[in-house]
Amino acid sequence: MLAAMSTADLRSSPQAPPASRERGDACPGSLRLHTADDGALARIRVPGGVLTVRQARTLAEASARLGDGELHLTSRGNVQVRGLGTDCGGELAALLDTAGLLPSPGHERVRNIVASPLSGLDGRGRLDVRPWLTALDAALCASEPARALSGRFLFALDDGRGDVAGLDADVTLRATADGRAELGLGSAREALLVSAEDAPRAALAAAETFLETVRATGTGVWRVDELPCSDGSFVDLVGRRLAGEGIGHERCPRDAGRTGGPPPGAAGAGLSAHVPFGRLAARQWRELTDVAVGELRLTPWRGVVLPTPRADVDASLARLAAAGLVTDPGSPWMRVGACIGRPGCGRSRADVQADATEARAALAPAGLPLYWSGCERRCGHPRGDRIDVVAAPGGGYLLSTAVTGQEPRTTTLDHPSRLATALAAITA
Known part of the structure; x- marks a missing residue:
């Protein structure tokens, strides 16, 4: 424990955002439902995106019996x-608990862990992150302090390929070429190298250090990058915490990650499918559970990876395509995303999913992804370069580029059928 943390340990930065949270974290969970225009909403945490087939079928049962019949990634x-x-709420909690989806009710909103979805399946990662995932989730659920983490605090476990290292996680473990783990903290440019064996314990120590720091500064922030400290100060604090717990470490430059999921199609000892808008009807979910061998792996890019015998991959992909899932990496759907929009969200100014569906025929397979949002909050928008398509107050949409190192370019779109013209205006 950091017995006497001083705010003097945190060197303020002129670039640090003046973040202070005056209200509690209202992030929904399995036990804390959120009221939306289409009814209450439950968000079930699935660490690493890993569901057994039995758990997946329980979720389908819960949605069919209690919800709208769909599952949303x-x-x-x-x-x-x-x-x-x-x-x-009580009936839903009982279903989830029976399936092992509520191992700790006090931690159910903080089990936010993403992991490289192809780890251990395609031979391209440096390390199979499944042992990290199992150990971190167990340690997180056993930690009394961790109950205080925000529902927005995120852990990322990257097998070395860099796919989830670019997801702006608060604590990132990335396998290194020499068999160790790089512990990244928010967007800090330096990291801490620890042994692969100590990695899950180090990740939890970093999260608990964050909570200590929040209490010491009195800011009530939810994310590491919101802490009022200079780049490197928090790394120093975590390093001292690791030393106090006997976890050997050394400081190193951070290996920049990227973001992007596996393309649809065959993937080593499995297959990958993309889910338009992350919405799965009952039939689609049933096809996924029927094709899967043992488990499903949900991805942070609203896709699903299924361990599948190589001999069955082509037939399985055909089944999923027939059910309306995307199995072709050249599909225009790979460039389209959207928030829930109308009628599910009262803030939304448009049925963005319907408009995005109508407009997708204008998209070439390659190019920046487009994310359609019903308002300026852009809920669920992807990381990385993109084009934001935001419903305007008076009707139509405002398109703007969000490209690293470039000034945004903007234009308006009065109707989805004119998307090609609007894109030409800002990407030429």
Whole structure:
């Protein structure tokens, strides 16, 4: 423990955002439902996106019995059930608990862990992160301090390929070429090298140090990058915590990550499918569970990876395509995303998913992804370069580029059928 942390340990930075949270974290969970225009919403945390087939079928049962019959994938590889009645919380919790999806009710909103979805399946990672995932989730659920983490605090476990290292996690473990783990903290440019064996314990220590720091500064912030300290100060604090717990470490430059999920199609000892808008109807979910061997791996890019015998891959991909899932990496759907929009969200100014569906025919397979949002909050928008398509107050949309190192370029779109013209205006 950091027995006497001083705010003097945190050197303020002129670039640090003046973040202070005056209200509690209202992030929904399995036990804390959120009221939306289409009914109550439950967000079930799925660490690493890993579901057994039995657990996946339980989620389908919960949605069919209590919700709108669909399952919605989030940008953190979690699952949302929408259209719930406000009085069904107890029944939902019982279903989830029976399936092993509520190992600790006190920690159910903080089990936010993303992991490289192809780890151990395609031979391209430096290390199979499944042991890290199992150990970190168990340690997180056993930590009394960790109950205080925000529902927005995120862990990322990267097998070395860099796919989830670019997801702006608060604590990132990335396998290194020499068999160790790089412990990244927010967007800090330096990291801490620890042994692969100590990696899960080091990740939890970093999260608990964050909570100590929040209490010491009195800011009530939810994310590491919101701490009022200079780049490197928090790394120093975590380093001292690791030393105090006997975890050997050394400081190193941070290996920059990227963001991007596996393309649809065959993937080593499995297959990958993309889910348009992350919405899965009952038939689609049933096809996924029938094809899967043992488990499903939900990705932070609203896709699903299924361990599948090589001999069955082509037939399985054909089944999923027939069910409306995307199995072709050249599909225009790979460039389209959207928030829930109308009628599910009262803030939304448009049925963005319907408009995005109508407009996708204008998209070439290659190019920046487009994310359609019903308002300026851009809920669920992807990381990385993109084009934001935001519903305007007076109707139509405002398009703007969000490209690293470039000034945004903007234009308006009065109707989805004119998307090609609007894109030409800002990407030429």
